[in-house]
Amino acid sequence: MAKKLENPYADRNIGLDSPEFLSNGKKPKKKPSVKSTWSKLRPLLTFVISLVIVLLLVFGVFHYVKEHYFDPVDVNDSAVVEVKIPKSSSLSTIADILYENNLIRNKQVFKLYVDFSDMASKLKAGTYELSRDMSFDDIIYTLQEGNVAADVIDVQFIEGRTAEEYGQKLVDNYGILKNTVHYTELITTGGDFVNEFTFLAEAKAKNDAKPADQRRKYLLEGYLFPDKYQYYTDASEEDIIRKQLEQFDKIFTDEYWARAQELNMDIDDVVTLASIIEREASNVEDFPKVSAVFHNRLNSEEYGYLDSDATQAYALGIKNRYNLTGEEKNTPTAYNTFWNNAGYPGLPAGPISNPGEAAIKAALYPDEEMMQEGEEYYYFVATDPETGEIKYSQTLEEHDAAVLEWQDEWAKADAKAAGEQ
Structure with missing residues (x-):
């Protein structure tokens, strides 16, 4: 009887009857089952899902707490709210004041935040300008720095x-x-x-x-x-x-500066003349006319002195008087503009008052009719002390007549002013 040969393809039977050992003597590798894979992945997935849920809960709680307790009351409201913090105010009192003015969302949270920041003892009393778009840090910083709104x-x-x-x-x-x-x-x-x-x-x-x-x-x-x-x-x-x-x-625009150059004046000249006009004339409508008289004198070799009582009165500290004595007029000062041995021609040392724009404009734009060649006005004198009316003259004779007419009224006004001082 013939001998039965061994199967030369023994390895190919794997998967059919799954022999315990391969021809090489090793055990065959088993395919992982779905059940086995899930059992390994389930703990990891459970951990990841749990972690995500926890993070979402933490984020949600954090966002809720931040929005309802820490955020500014209204980030879009920058309107100023004046808050007064009395002296010796406790942190609780300060928190109450801020809450009553709708500047913080929660008093207890604010106090805890201040305590945690170690700022409770550094908040100062005073009157402050705060707003509802300010954070805790903004408010604390303001109260700490003493940014007091006087x-x-x-x-x-x-x-x-x-x-x-x-x-x-x-x-x-x-x-x-x-x-x-x-x-x-x-x-x-x-x-x-x-x-x-x-x-x-x-x-x-x-x-x-x-x-x-x-x-x-x-x-x-x-x-x-x-x-x-x-x-x-x-x-x-x-x-x-x-x-x-x-x-x-x-106020002193480029137009004014250009006009000053046309008149061969600098800014200080203009301001000085304007200050004299302001003191010499009571009514604004007289400003350009008084200016014209002074310009005529400044432009004249014969009348080069301003002869202004106001400039000398300024130097001597005299106020509310129409008349200066002869001694006062002859006192040498940097502001003496009288035509005598004590005075200086032209403008005085500097302005004698602080003029408004009307006087500045008048100094730059004098009344041209009063400056026409051959018809210039070189004199003016205040008449009625009550109304401040001014009389203008072209000649010394006309001027002296006006002075004679009104000098008694000036004396009365001076006496009255002296009695009221």
Whole structure:
């Protein structure tokens, strides 16, 4: 009987009857079952899903807490809310005030935030300007830095008044300044304003070039533009003066500067003349006419002196008087413009008041009819003290007659003013 041969394709039977060992002596690899794979992946997927759920919950809670407790009350509302924090206020009191003004969402959260930031002892009393778009940090920083909104006060500077009068008014009428010491120093020297404003630098250079006895009293006189301003009650002398100088710079336009050059005048000449016009005429409608008289004198070799009582009165500190004595007129000063041995021809050392725009414009645009060649007016005199009416004359004879007519009325007005002082 023939011998049965062994199957030469024994390995091919794998998968049919899955022998325990292959022909090479190794066990065959089993295919992983779906059940086995899921059992391995399930813990990982469970962890990932749980982590995502936890993160979503944390994010949701964080967003909710942030939105309802920490965020600004209204990010679109920047309107100023004035808040007063009394002295010795506790953190709880401050939180109550902020909450009552709808500046924070929750008092307890605010207090915890301040305590956690270690800022409770650093919040200061005062009056503050806050808004509903401010965050906790914004509010805390403001209260810590003492960004106090001082009370605002309206200050009216009247045309034709002197720098000295302005300073005293700030002390006596408004209480912004405690005294005029530093203010006087600034209006005398110009301080750092000389470096900020070109017109002041030019005025200073012009003044410094003169002999000592012909220099002006206050460098800033004439440039403290009279107007209505708003100042904080704790404003400094620099704050007050800077606003006036900025306003002057705004008012004195390029047109005015070009006109001054046409008249062969610089800014200081214009302001000086305008200040005299402001003091000599009571009514605005007289400004161009008074200006014409002064221009006629300045342009004349015969009438080169202004003969203005106002300039000498300024130098001597005389106020509310029509008449100067002979001695006063003959007193040498840098502002004496009388046609005598004590006075100087032309304009005085500097402005004698702070003129408004009407006077500045009049200095630049005098009444042309009163300046026509052969019909120039060289004199004027105030008549009725009550109305401030002025009479203009072309000749000395006409002028002397007007003076004689009204001198008694001036004397009465001077006596009345002296009695009221």
